[in-house]
Amino acid sequence: MSTLELSKGMPDRLPARSGFRFYAFIATLVAIFFLGMAALIASDYRRYATRAELQLGHFAELYSQAVDSSLAIANLEMEKVLGLLPDNAFEGTRWVDDDYSNWIRGEIAKIQQIDSFVLLNPQGRVIWATAQGLVGQNLSDREYFKKAKLLDTGRFAVDVPILARGSGRRLTPMAWPLRDEDGELRGVAASSLGEAYFEDLLNLEEMQDGLHVEIITANGEPAFVSDVPPEVAIFSATRRIPSIGLEATVSMSRAMAMQGFWQRTIVIVLVATGLFITALGAAIQARKRSVLLTESLWRSEFDRRRINAAKTEFDTIFDSVGDGIIVFDETGSLRRANLRARALLDVSNDAQAVQRIRGLIPALSRMTADEEVHRLSLQDGDDPEAEIPIQCRVMRLHLHGEDIAYCVLEDVGSQERLVAARAAFITSVNHELRTPLTSLSGALDILQARFAEAMPEGAAKLITMASRNADRLLVLVNDILTLQAIDQKQLNITVKPVDVRHALNEAVTTNSSYGSAREVRLVVSQPEIEAHVLADTTRLQQILSNLISNAFKYSPKGGQVVIGAECQGDKVRFFVRDDGPGIPATGRGQLFERFTKPIHSRKVQASGTGLGLAITQELVIRQGGEIDFATRSAEDGEEPSGTEFFFTLPRADAQA
Structure with missing residues (x-):
């Protein structure tokens, strides 16, 4: 299997199916994580709600017990x-004021739960009170008086809360019956529980901020309402004070119940999300390293x-090469030869x-x-009697x-036989042709020259055509011999100073007759040039x-060809310029x-061997x-058309 077939048979990358499964698994983990977090938050929410209800119930129970205990103490003291109080204490207000007023005030002041104190006779008339404005009033219609009797x-007995006329405070009336030894009613003592009493109990219980407390009587009237603004309450607990x-x-x-919940939830979510993202990142990085390792192993394979x-x-390929190849080293560890x-x-x-x-x-060490x-x-x-000539090219490599x-x-x-055959052919061409x-x-x-006038017109044309074709054939033979001499490195070039003006005039003299036959003039651009070049005179004339x-x-009929030369530093530039059709871009390379193929159309292309410019280039290069x-x-649509060939040769005076 070739490397091309191998590369076609194996994909450039691993299949993406495993990657799709991995990321599907990651997506599933993310979904499970969020579902788990939602379930955890819901469970935590229920736990907080239950705890809030328990806390409220516990506080309500403690508060109720505090109120009950406090009133029990107040009842004992009352x-x-x-x-x-003596039996005659209810006979008149004066007697109470004279004998027991200061003492009662002092004792009532010791009872913290009591806000005020009133003594009523069995008929409901106030005979004495801490507030002088109540003395003499008839309170027999009050429910607490009726209940106390x-x-x-x-x-x-406890009555529904009332608003005090002077202070506007909410008071909860209380009343105690006073009976003699025989159980006869001597009178009723009345007092009240103020809002300050319930507020003080809340302070003693160290109520949590944000709680809303209400003390409600049997008929639904509030005896006390805490100062906390009554927001929408979702958790509450009620306890009775018997x-x-x-x-x-x-x-x-x-908001109050869930304050700690949201703080806890945010912390848990942030920590869990951070840990989960870290774990996911580690998993993805591990996956990438695994994929890279797998791809590396796959690439290695x-x-x-x-x-x-x-x-x-x-x-x-090594065994199929047409030439023999042998590779070896001096130590003998490398030995290789093809078929x-x-x-x-x-x-x-x-x-x-x-x-x-x-x-x-020779040995490698002896190679120079x-x-x-x-x-x-x-x-x-x-054939044991035959020998094979072998050319052995030895290259020393340093590895x-x-x-x-x-x-x-x-x-x-075979090459030597071909060269010999070629030399024999050239010799035959030279001598036999x-x-x-x-x-x-x-x-x-x-x-x-001698018999042109005496010849018939048809015979003269035939002689002219034969002479022209003989010249063409002789030019072809000379070109072949020149190429042979170039290839065999037998081209004799003798370089010496040559007068440029003389070379140009000789070229005009030699080639003018050929131009006259085609009705084209040959002129020299700068006949007065004074310079010498290092060149072979014969080869320079051949180039021109x-x-x-x-x-x-x-060149078209009636046209002209301009030749000339000009000095350019240490060189002389020769040129030959015509006003012909020019060379199309497709044939310039x-x-x-x-043996150049025709580069012009049939109506423009001139006859030739295709060797002239190749020989000219070789002759110019051989002369430097x-x-x-x-x-x-x-x-190509370029006007005016024409071509200029130019070549340079070193100046003799510059070399000198």
């Missing part, structure tokens, strides 16, 4: 006072498979191939360069501090002739290639110059 000694027939009601608002596939591909190398060395394994090649080439080429002659396995030899064995027998063509061209020229002939081919061109193409 009975003590009443028991000390029916009670036995040691008991008291001794006086009153009920104590304690209530609490939602994927890379391992790719490495194995690449190794298989490399082994296949072609083993076949050329006539061995069966890598170790034998390395041993054989090391006996044919990192790359050497050796020629080897190996015996042909199929991990060790020297490694990389040897490429190439059978150069060029010489006859030269003779044929010369004979045709002589024939035209190639460029001028191309300019003639593409391949202009200097050998550069060549290029500038053009405006009519086919």
Whole structure:
């Protein structure tokens, strides 16, 4: 399996299904967490409500007991006072004022529960009171008086609350019967419980802030209401005070009852949410690390498979290379040879191939360069008497501090035979084709010069056509021979100072006749230039002739070709300019290639071998110059059209 097939067969990333399951699990945990928090808050709310009700009931019970105990004490003290009053105490107000007024006031002041004190005779008339305004009034119609007359000694009656006329305070009347030893009613003692009494009891019980307390009589009249504003109460508790027939009601608002609840709930929610988010973050981070680890393991497996596939591909390519390849080091730990190398060395394994090649080439330590080429002659396995010429290119590589030899064995027998055949062909062309063509061209020229007037018109045309084709064929042969000389590095170039003006005039003299045949003039732009270049005279004229002939081919009739030269520092720039159709953009990149394909349309393209500009470029470069061109193409819509080829050569006087 190739690495491409392997990469197509395995996904780039792990499937996302496991990630979806994980985040679905996280979402479920979040939902369970919020549901659990809601259940916990609801349970805590019920617990707080129950506790509030219990607290209210407990406080109401304590308050009721406090009121009951306080009144029991007050009743005992009142009975003590009443028991000390003589029988004649109810005979008249004067007698009480004279003998018992100060004493009664002092004793009544000791009883904290009593707010005021009144003595009434059996008919209900006030005979003495701590408040002088009540003396003489008839209170026989009051319920507490009526109830007290029916009670036995040691008991008291409580009436509905009333508002005091002078102070506007709410008072709860109380009355005690006074009887003699025979049980006859001597009179009634009356007093009252003020709001200050109930308020003092609340202070003694240290009532919690925010509680609302009411003391209600049997008929529903309030005897006492606390100063706390009566908000909407959702929790309340009621307890009866048996001794006086009153009920104590304690209530609490939602905000008061739930004050601690909300503080506790907020703290719990914040702490639980923080812990839950921390746990979720840790889980997500653990999941990410797990995914990264899994992807890393998966990538490692994927890379391992790719490495194995690449190794298989490399082994296949290595063994299938047409040239022999041998790799080894001095220690012998690395030994590798492909099939072609083993076949050329006539061995069966890598170790034998390395041993054989090391006996044919110098040791690595004796190599003076990192790359050497050796020629080897190996015996042909199929023909024992034949030898195979082998070119062995040895490259020394430095890897991990060790020297490694990389040897490429190439059978150069076919190349040498091809070179020999090519040389034989060129020799044949030179001797068997060029010489006859030269003779044929010369004979045709002589024939035209001597017998042109005596020839019939048709014969003269045939002679002209034959002469022209012989010249074209001779140019092609000369181009092939020039390319052969360039490729074989046999091109003889003799560089010497050349007068630029003389070279331009010679080019005009040599090529003007070719332009005249096409009705194109050849002129020199700057005939007075004074400069010398380092060049081969023959090759310089060959360069100019190639460029001028191309300019003639593409110039319109009646046009002109301009040649010239100009000095540019230590170089001389030659140019050949025409006003032809120009070179289209599609063909500019391949202009200097050998056997260039036609770059113009059929009606514009001139005949040629496609070798002239390639040879011209080689000749310019071999003489130390550069060549290029500038053009405006009519086919591309550029006007005016035309082309200028220019090349540079070093100045002789600058070199001197």
